[in-house]
Amino acid sequence: MKLYEMTALELSRLLGKKEVSAVEVTQSFLERTGSVEPQVQAYITQTPEIALAAAEMVDKQRARGEALSPLAGVPLAVKDNICTGGVRTTCASRFMEEYIPPTDATVVMKARRAGMPLLGKTNLDEFAMGSSTENSAFFPTRNPWDLQRVPGGSSGGSAAAVAAGMAPLALGTDTGGSVRQPAAFCGLVGLRPTYGRVSRAGLVPLASSLDQAGPLALTTADAALLLSLIAGEDRLDPTSSAAPVDDYTGALSQGVRGLKVGLLAEHLPPEFDSEIIAAVRRAAAALEKNGAIVEEHAMPHISSSLEVYYLLCAAEASSNLGRFDGLRYGRSESAENVTAMYSRARGEGFGPEVKRRILLGTAVLRESRYERYFLQAQRVRALIRRDFEDAFSRFDLLLGAVTPSTAFKLGEKIEDPLAIYRGDICILPGPLAGVPSIALPAGTVSGGLPVGVQLTAAPFNERVLFRAAHLLEQERGGRPLRPQPAPPAL
Amino acid sequence: MEYEAVIGLEIHVELQTDSKIFCGCSTAFGAEPNTNCCPGCLGLPGTLPLLNRRAVEYGVLAALALNCQVQEKSIFARKNYFYPDLPKAYQISQDDYPLARGGYLEIDLPEGSRRINLQRAHLEEEAGKLVHAGDSIMSAAYSLVDYNRAGVPLLEIVTEPEITSGREARLFLEELRRLLRYTGVSDVKMEEGSLRCDANLSLRPAGSSELGTRTEVKNLNSFRAVEQALNYEAERQARILAGGGEVIQATCHWDDSCKATVVMRMKEGAADYRYFPEPDLPPLLLERSYIEALKEKLPELPRQKRQRLRERYGLDDEEAAIIADTREMADFFECAAESYQDHRNLANWVQGDLIYQLREAGKEIEQISPALLVELLEMLDRGEINRPVAKELLEEMVKSGASPRRLVKKRGLGKISGTEELAPLVEQVITENPEAAENYRRGKKKALAFLVGKVMALTRGRADPQELNRLFKEKL
Ligand SMILES: [Zn+2]
Numbered sequence: 001m002k003l004y005e006m007t008a009l010e011l012s013r014l015l016g017k018k019e020v021s022a023v024e025v026t027q028s029f030l031e032r033t034g035s036v037e038p039q040v041q042a043y044i045t046q047t048p049e050i051a052l053a054a055a056e057m058v059d060k061q062r063a064r065g066e067a068l069s070p071l072a073g074v075p076l077a078v079k080d081n082i083c084t085g086g087v088r089t090t091c092a093s094r095f096m097e098e099y100i101p102p103t104d105a106t107v108v109m110k111a112r113r114a115g116m117p118l119l120g121k122t123n124l125d126e127f128a129m130g131s132s133t134e135n136s137a138f139f140p141t142r143n144p145w146d147l148q149r150v151p152g153g154s155s156g157g158s159a160a161a162v163a164a165g166m167a168p169l170a171l172g173t174d175t176g177g178s179v180r181q182p183a184a185f186c187g188l189v190g191l192r193p194t195y196g197r198v199s200r201a202g203l204v205p206l207a208s209s210l211d212q213a214g215p216l217a218l219t220t221a222d223a224a225l226l227l228s229l230i231a232g233e234d235r236l237d238p239t240s241s242a243a244p245v246d247d248y249t250g251a252l253s254q255g256v257r258g259l260k261v262g263l264l265a266e267h268l269p270p271e272f273d274s275e276i277i278a279a280v281r282r283a284a285a286a287l288e289k290n291g292a293i294v295e296e297h298a299m300p301h302i303s304s305s306l307e308v309y310y311l312l313c314a315a316e317a318s319s320n321l322g323r324f325d326g327l328r329y330g331r332s333e334s335a336e337n338v339t340a341m342y343s344r345a346r347g348e349g350f351g352p353e354v355k356r357r358i359l360l361g362t363a364v365l366r367e368s369r370y371e372r373y374f375l376q377a378q379r380v381r382a383l384i385r386r387d388f389e390d391a392f393s394r395f396d397l398l399l400g401a402v403t404p405s406t407a408f409k410l411g412e413k414i415e416d417p418l419a420i421y422r423g424d425i426c427i428l429p430g431p432l433a434g435v436p437s438i439a440l441p442a443g444t445v446s447g448g449l450p451v452g453v454q455l456t457a458a459p460f461n462e463r464v465l466f467r468a469a470h471l472l473e474q475e476r477g478g479r480p481l482r483p484q485p486a487p488p489a490l
Numbered sequence: 491m492e493y494e495a496v497i498g499l500e501i502h503v504e505l506q507t508d509s510k511i512f513c514g515c516s517t518a519f520g521a522e523p524n525t526n527c528c529p530g531c532l533g534l535p536g537t538l539p540l541l542n543r544r545a546v547e548y549g550v551l552a553a554l555a556l557n558c559q560v561q562e563k564s565i566f567a568r569k570n571y572f573y574p575d576l577p578k579a580y581q582i583s584q585d586d587y588p589l590a591r592g593g594y595l596e597i598d599l600p601e602g603s604r605r606i607n608l609q610r611a612h613l614e615e616e617a618g619k620l621v622h623a624g625d626s627i628m629s630a631a632y633s634l635v636d637y638n639r640a641g642v643p644l645l646e647i648v649t650e651p652e653i654t655s656g657r658e659a660r661l662f663l664e665e666l667r668r669l670l671r672y673t674g675v676s677d678v679k680m681e682e683g684s685l686r687c688d689a690n691l692s693l694r695p696a697g698s699s700e701l702g703t704r705t706e707v708k709n710l711n712s713f714r715a716v717e718q719a720l721n722y723e724a725e726r727q728a729r730i731l732a733g734g735g736e737v738i739q740a741t742c743h744w745d746d747s748c749k750a751t752v753v754m755r756m757k758e759g760a761a762d763y764r765y766f767p768e769p770d771l772p773p774l775l776l777e778r779s780y781i782e783a784l785k786e787k788l789p790e791l792p793r794q795k796r797q798r799l800r801e802r803y804g805l806d807d808e809e810a811a812i813i814a815d816t817r818e819m820a821d822f823f824e825c826a827a828e829s830y831q832d833h834r835n836l837a838n839w840v841q842g843d844l845i846y847q848l849r850e851a852g853k854e855i856e857q858i859s860p861a862l863l864v865e866l867l868e869m870l871d872r873g874e875i876n877r878p879v880a881k882e883l884l885e886e887m888v889k890s891g892a893s894p895r896r897l898v899k900k901r902g903l904g905k906i907s908g909t910e911e912l913a914p915l916v917e918q919v920i921t922e923n924p925e926a927a928e929n930y931r932r933g934k935k936k937a938l939a940f941l942v943g944k945v946m947a948l949t950r951g952r953a954d955p956q957e958l959n960r961l962f963k964e965k966l
Contacts, residue, residue, distance in 0.1 A: 083535070083536045091535075096535075099535075101529075101534065101535075101536065102529055102534070103529065105536060200538065201536065201537070201538055202536040202537075203536055204535040204536050205535070205536070205770075207769070208769035208770045209769035235540070236538060236540065237538050238538060238539070238540060238541065238770065238771055238772060239538075239769075239770065239771075239772060315766060316766075316769055318570075318764075319568050319570050319579075319580050319764070319766070322570060322572065322578065322579025322580055323533040323535065323577065323578045323579050324535075325572065325574070325579060327574055327635070328532055328533065328534070328577065329534065337627070337628050338574060338627050338628070338633070342572055362764065365570070365764035365765075365766055366762055366764060367762050367764070367765075370764075370765075370766070374766060
């Protein structure tokens, strides 16, 4: 097996035994990237020099016998809305095309300190607004399973990079499913941690009350390794939680015996792809077979998640994106007066989806509409949160779908944003309640595309997610799901 | 028809913390433009606000001093608008859930004291500063922006609309400044912008309870400007109403050189700040015990201080007001009063000559030792020096901090008494002023004062006038 075909855990073991060097590992991913990136286009910026320098450092440290993180020498791709000091962070926006942050986001800083070579910055929907990575201002990313299809989004570049063997692990951000949906489309494990579990410091915000960074990985063990590294309280993020970080890797093998699992009826409507419904039911059966107690469960308010999410997300985004005025950084335009200067910089710097959400958010927050839309959405959000609290008073886990269909074709839905929004129905309720969810591959369907299922747990109970997800992974054979055939080299 | 003014004030006070409210940057004045800045207060993407505990403490102290109900839970909110001095395009402020509600401040008027009620007090962040190469941001060739002030903590205090005149507004602000200086949370300098005031004013028929259309008055940069602008605006509105016209809701700008308010913009497209709860900051939760502990830390406030000065030292209203103007002044007085029993006399010297000399020397009261003033007054009381000399010594004492007793010794400023020293001078004056001497002999009593005055002039006031009277009478 080539190094770039290995999981992070396999690489970690080889590195630990000094059977390979970090430089060799990094080289392998760089070479792989050289051959498949032209078709997949996962990266906005590649940073081979930075990666190799970090790898050399790790090799030296290991040679000196220093204690190293299990992820030392395991390369990482980072979504391009997560700040990397000294490396441009574009958010896939024309506005930020040349922006170089002064410092690392906390998650990046933790990864770099652990000795993870930074391979590059991955493509996304502009400012993480979208579900297909087609809203990138630069280029769309292609799904390594079928280059005519989207990788999902907004963390589509991160997902495609891992699925195509261009990185063993990647960081994405999940505001309303942006880690889990591309994970499902690309056959990966994607984890959205509990709100507050991972620092938001250095994430270019979309919606501050919803944003969380999370791992995109080939296996549950890999996701657990990366979460263990990035989780924890951060002095730089007042919304980060002081709750102690659990042993996620240790939870993997603990099985599901006795766990109570709610099967979400709302995630299995007839309009969903029948093969997806079947995959969810298969997962339920597998859990049951291994000693879990599965019952169907209804959550009355989560059907309103779509409206609530888009109102609140747009409201917060409209405010968060106000700072992009072209004065201190980003696209700067001169004009006859300050208003014209703002209009020109923002008018030319932002793409249509960004403008659409800024307009929606601005409208929702207007004094005359605040009560009817924003406050009403907050009230329904509270009801959704209560639905989850009720569910977790009865269940340890909730099981459902990730997406209503497998990856769609490029351009297929670009003219119909509402259709794309509707596709997010299974992944929106969790963020509104702040609960952790994991998307994991459940095999492929007749078209040869991967399909995912989703598990959700109570806040800060990521451990139980790993227990169940790992078990389902074992049931499937325990190996990562890889595109067959691999994307053609040029 | 008789109209009465209804005035509400919105006051911004910069809290005197070492660092900004949401980052660690210094709040020091006078630094090079854009040097007290960091990614946070420049609004770089990915930065998050980190609340400065000291700013909260100062806000709570001020609110407690103003008798507000400090809230155990308050919520920060974003006030969204675009302006180059606002790095994030929103100001972190508080809206529906302010730090403190209610409260009041009592002001002393000649006709008695009056309580002005407050609506609320809340925390927010300061904006940066713009410098235009021209009149305004729209017409300037270019504008420069300095973010050093961006993020300095502010406390916004809003009164109920129950102030009735420009003078009351000024007295309110003066008492507010005094109170805040006592608590030490701000240096409250209107000239430097650490205390700012906007006002709104409407008129209504005297005795009526309905509210008229109000105008907002801005650019009030001094206490005098507040008084003048509000009086002007009240008269302007009264003229409009008397002429059968209608006051239009607008924002006015006080032009201090023309002494007039200028209508800046009509209020029709009133700004909509799209407030919503700040998702980057959890609610601010304050324990009752924390609030109570801060209440314990409050110093005696000006009003209580004035009352105590009156009761304990027998000062009158005016004396008490002047002595209690600052905590430092009152401390000085009380410290001196411990060892000097004639409190009225002490108050007289402090509020008169001492304050004058401090101003002349550009010094602060805390640079002067109360013991020195006591020493000076005791020398005067014992007749070792006379009044003019005492004043001279006070000036020197304030300038150099030297002991008056030592000054007297060094310069020979003690009183000249005793026949031995004075007799030759008396002789000299009689010889030089034969006419006056003759007049006195003829019974003109006034002539004696003239002669004594001459000796006083010769001795630069140091001769003992009683002794002189006796000597002249004997001689003539
Ligand atoms: Zn700063």
